[in-house]
Amino acid sequence: MMNTNRIRSLQMLALGAILGGLFVSSWERPAAMAQQNTPQANPATMPADLAHLKDLIPPNSHPMVEVGMFAANLWFAGQKRNWPLANYYLNETRNRIRWEVHLNPGPKGPDGNPVDMQSIFDGIDNGTLPKVRKAIEMKDSKEFTVQYKRLLEECYSCHKAAARPYLRPMVPVSGAQPILNLDPEAAWPQ
Numbered sequence: 665m666m667n668t669n670r671i672r673s674l675q676m677l678a679l680g681a682i683l684g685g686l687f688v689s690s691w692e693r694p695a696a697m698a699q700q701n702t703p704q705a706n707p708a709t710m711p712a713d714l715a716h717l718k719d720l721i722p723p724n725s726h727p728m729v730e731v732g733m734f735a736a737n738l739w740f741a742g743q744k745r746n747w748p749l750a751n752y753y754l755n756e757t758r759n760r761i762r763w764e765v766h767l768n769p770g771p772k773g774p775d776g777n778p779v780d781m782q783s784i785f786d787g788i789d790n791g792t793l794p795k796v797r798k799a800i801e802m803k804d805s806k807e808f809t810v811q812y813k814r815l816l817e818e819c820y821s822c823h824k825a826a827a828r829p830y831l832r833p834m835v836p837v838s839g840a841q842p843i844l845n846l847d848p849e850a851a852w853p854q
Contacts, residue, residue: 727764731757735815736836737846742800742808746848750800750808758793761785771826779825788818 738753765785770778792815799808816833823831845852 724764724768727760727767731760731764732833734760735819735833736839738796739812739836740839740846742805742812744846744848745803745805746846747800747803749846749848751797754793754796754800758789761788773825774827781822781826784822784825788815788822792818 734753734757738750738757741747741750741753762785765781769781771781773779792811795811796808796815799811813835816835819833820829820831823829823833
């Protein structure tokens with residue numbers, strides 16, 4: 665009986681060693697293969713590689729195009745009194761402005777010196793944006809209109825600070841062809 669237990673113990677030990685070896689082998693193999701397939705940096709091609717990567721990056725104005733789209737949709741959602749949608753567009757507008765500040769934190773001002781965009785954004789983020797949000801929460805169309813126009817005035821102040829006074833925002837008169845129905849009572853699609 666003692667021999668049988670010893671043989672079984674040795675068999676189990678051998679089986680465990682084999683399974684452990686297979687596990688370790690399969691664990692290390694993908695990492696080794698990934699290292700072999702990863703292209704190595706080549707100093708001779710680095711300038712061309714860098715130029716290619718720069719071509720892939722959208723321009724700094726890209727977030728501002730989205731700010732304009734979301735801000736226009738914010739206006740129309742507010743005019744239709746679709747307050748949940750207006751809140752969504754307010755958040756998206758804010759997030760795209762933050763993205764722009766992250767991408768371009770210090771553009772040159774009219775005097776040629778860098779402008780502290782984060783400070784300007786902080787002023788808007790702690791000033792007019794909460795007032796627009798409050799008007800949305802209160803479902804107050806008149807206050808929404810007042811605060812939305814103030815937001816556009818603050819946007820223009822930022823544009824002037826960044827030496828772009830020709831970027832003059834306005835209350836939108838027509839939106840791009842929306843795919844979202846702005847009517848809060850819409851019944852289709854179900």
